[in-house]
Amino acid sequence: MQDQRRVVIDYVSPSVNCGEYYIKRVVDEIVNVRAHILADGHDVLGASVYYKHENGRAWRNTRMALDFNNEWQAAFTVEKQGFYNYKVEAWVDYALNWRHGIIRKIDDGQYVSSELLEGADYVAAIIDKVASKEDKAYLEKIHAIFKDEDRYGEAINEATSEKLYTIFYNNPVKILENVSKEYQVYVDRKKARFSTWYEFFPRSASEKEGVHGTFKDCERLLPRIKNMGFDVVYLPPIHPIGEVNRKGKNNTTEAKPGDVGSTWGVGSKHGGHKAIHPELGNLDDFKSLIQRAKDNNLEIAMDYALQAAPDHPWVKEHPSWFKWRPDGTVQYAENPPKKYQDILPIYWESEDYQALWNECLDTLFYWIDCGIEIFRVDNPHTKPFYFWNWIITKVKEKNPNVIFLAEAFTAPKVMQQLAKQGYTQSYTYFTWRNSKHELTEYVEELTQTELKEYMQPNFWPNTPDINPFHLQATGESKHMQRYALAATLSSSIGIYGPVFEYMLSDSLLGKEEYLNSEKFQITHYDWEIKNKLITIIAKINYVRHHNEALQQTNNIKFCHVDNDNIMAFYKWNDAKTNHILVIISLDAHNSQQGTVQLPLQELGVHPGHHIEMHDVITDSRYTWHNEWNFVELHPTLPFHIFHINK
Numbered sequence: 001m002q003d004q005r006r007v008v009i010d011y012v013s014p015s016v017n018c019g020e021y022y023i024k025r026v027v028d029e030i031v032n033v034r035a036h037i038l039a040d041g042h043d044v045l046g047a048s049v050y051y052k053h054e055n056g057r058a059w060r061n062t063r064m065a066l067d068f069n070n071e072w073q074a075a076f077t078v079e080k081q082g083f084y085n086y087k088v089e090a091w092v093d094y095a096l097n098w099r100h101g102i103i104r105k106i107d108d109g110q111y112v113s114s115e116l117l118e119g120a121d122y123v124a125a126i127i128d129k130v131a132s133k134e135d136k137a138y139l140e141k142i143h144a145i146f147k148d149e150d151r152y153g154e155a156i157n158e159a160t161s162e163k164l165y166t167i168f169y170n171n172p173v174k175i176l177e178n179v180s181k182e183y184q185v186y187v188d189r190k191k192a193r194f195s196t197w198y199e200f201f202p203r204s205a206s207e208k209e210g211v212h213g214t215f216k217d218c219e220r221l222l223p224r225i226k227n228m229g230f231d232v233v234y235l236p237p238i239h240p241i242g243e244v245n246r247k248g249k250n251n252t253t254e255a256k257p258g259d260v261g262s263t264w265g266v267g268s269k270h271g272g273h274k275a276i277h278p279e280l281g282n283l284d285d286f287k288s289l290i291q292r293a294k295d296n297n298l299e300i301a302m303d304y305a306l307q308a309a310p311d312h313p314w315v316k317e318h319p320s321w322f323k324w325r326p327d328g329t330v331q332y333a334e335n336p337p338k339k340y341q342d343i344l345p346i347y348w349e350s351e352d353y354q355a356l357w358n359e360c361l362d363t364l365f366y367w368i369d370c371g372i373e374i375f376r377v378d379n380p381h382t383k384p385f386y387f388w389n390w391i392i393t394k395v396k397e398k399n400p401n402v403i404f405l406a407e408a409f410t411a412p413k414v415m416q417q418l419a420k421q422g423y424t425q426s427y428t429y430f431t432w433r434n435s436k437h438e439l440t441e442y443v444e445e446l447t448q449t450e451l452k453e454y455m456q457p458n459f460w461p462n463t464p465d466i467n468p469f470h471l472q473a474t475g476e477s478k479h480m481q482r483y484a485l486a487a488t489l490s491s492s493i494g495i496y497g498p499v500f501e502y503m504l505s506d507s508l509l510g511k512e513e514y515l516n517s518e519k520f521q522i523t524h525y526d527w528e529i530k531n532k533l534i535t536i537i538a539k540i541n542y543v544r545h546h547n548e549a550l551q552q553t554n555n556i557k558f559c560h561v562d563n564d565n566i567m568a569f570y571k572w573n574d575a576k577t578n579h580i581l582v583i584i585s586l587d588a589h590n591s592q593q594g595t596v597q598l599p600l601q602e603l604g605v606h607p608g609h610h611i612e613m614h615d616v617i618t619d620s621r622y623t624w625h626n627e628w629n630f631v632e633l634h635p636t637l638p639f640h641i642f643h644i645n646k
Helices: 094-107 113-126 133-147 149-159 162-170 215-227 283-295 313-317 353-369 385-398 412-420 436-448 476-489 497-501 532-545
Strands: 008-013 023-026 030-038 045-053 060-063 065-068 071-077 082-092 175-179 183-188 195-199 232-235 299-304 333-335 338-340 374-378 403-407 425-427 456-459 492-496 556-559 566-572 579-585 592-597 611-615 621-624 628-633 639-645
Touching: 008 082, 008 175, 023 030, 030 045, 030 082, 045 071, 060 071, 071 082, 094 113, 094 149, 094 162, 113 133, 113 149, 113 162, 133 149, 133 162, 215 232, 215 283, 232 374, 283 299, 299 353, 353 385, 385 412, 403 412, 412 425, 436 476, 436 556, 436 566, 456 476, 476 492, 476 532, 476 566, 476 579, 476 639, 492 497, 497 532, 566 592, 579 592, 579 628, 628 639
Parallel strands: 023 183, 195 232, 195 492, 232 299, 299 374, 374 403, 403 425, 425 456, 456 492
Antiparallel strands: 008 030, 030 071, 045 060, 045 082, 065 071, 082 175, 082 183, 333 338, 556 566, 566 579, 579 639, 592 628, 611 621, 611 639
């Protein structure tokens, strides 16, 4: 059948792949909807955004406003977790079109008695629609006036009144309206957007050197981690470690007696992915740790590593889950030049894939039932994308609080696809971005493109796998700089804790890997040591928790500085009630000076207006009067975090 509609709705945003994938928000965030809306001729148009929670019965709506060049916009707030649907509706607003036309004719001095009769018809069409008795009485009155030529002057006044415009606007008669396709937004709890992770190995938590740590030792560390301002404690795999092909210290291929192996070599005679390494404790001990963490306003994040040591129970119980070679062996995992002789990759093309998928899902539910709601997923890019879509969807249907962090240092489009398939957060390339140009370009890609709608970055200065060259053989200033950058550029951050805070950056020659890596051995730490870096980390985390501008990533504007060794950026919350200016020296060895351009237009102030700049780290206060302001930063404290008081 031929389409008689006149209004075209095009380029609805935000959307991902034209609505194939959902966008993401957290509770109480705003969805700013835009669309190109146009029709033939010059008629007045109307448009609304309709939105509804998946459990809601009725659609709610908010009117869209014309911005420029046929682009319309409106916004709505998502108030609870789960899916919301949203769509755009548009129509020719004949009543407002009539009003617009009659005003032009009146202004031109034309006699408009015929037009008033037309207006009476538009008024009659909505009399029964209006809810207010007062408005109904008003419409009945002007309906009579418009038909009475003796009251022509009064009719003209009413036809051009703001009151009639408001009633017409709020009660549109939609003829041949057009409606866009429906789009989805998934709403997570707030920790999906704002989180501060601390990673450590439980087996290194003992107070005594040479003694394997336990979950009870971990409990002892929780108040310390809380006092530093972290809210997520991420533990590498806690499962039994394979004994066949176990790795020795520094990734040697033969373990010596007493070598503990890599925690990512999951599974042994003691069990697999639903078991706990016996030297850490038992299930009750782990549940106690989870509860103690909650008592300290912390959450435990588990590692979800879908791979198996050669002696994992799966290998014998489900041999079809692995790809066997003609010689009766399974090719171990490789990521050239790295080799993982202690790990067998899962064969995702197995004919028994349904049982495999269900066991992977059941493993998640097992730990969720123990109280875990955050998973850091190891190497998700080596498993099928649609598997992740299926398993994350299944988990979210039953446990919407669960958060998934993708550990995928891989090709950009692969990382993006994982986010589209449902991952809550993603590791990023921040670990290697070091110069002003690199950092600015990368953050603008994350925050100014479609990525901002579905990929929540989590910035890590280091990980057990990555000892970046710029942290090797460097000291306090560089570590402060990198933490300040991560913590202010991104709302979700993490550190490989004790190694970072104690600045232990010795490396394998020419590699971004740690010497004496804790991945393959127990490390003893003096957890009572305090230093300046730890103090600074705690202060930055405190500032993050008390400034909404730093609890989101996308509201950012880089400010001009006439020195490539200094970068500056302005951040604000959605309500624009909290304003932060961050200035960081990228030189860890020398003092740097520069002139920073204050973003006056974005702040809504004029040059000469007094602005109080409160450095929330040092508690120093300055009054800035001008758009351009001099700053000097020293390696002893290479950054300012200013709270802006307008």
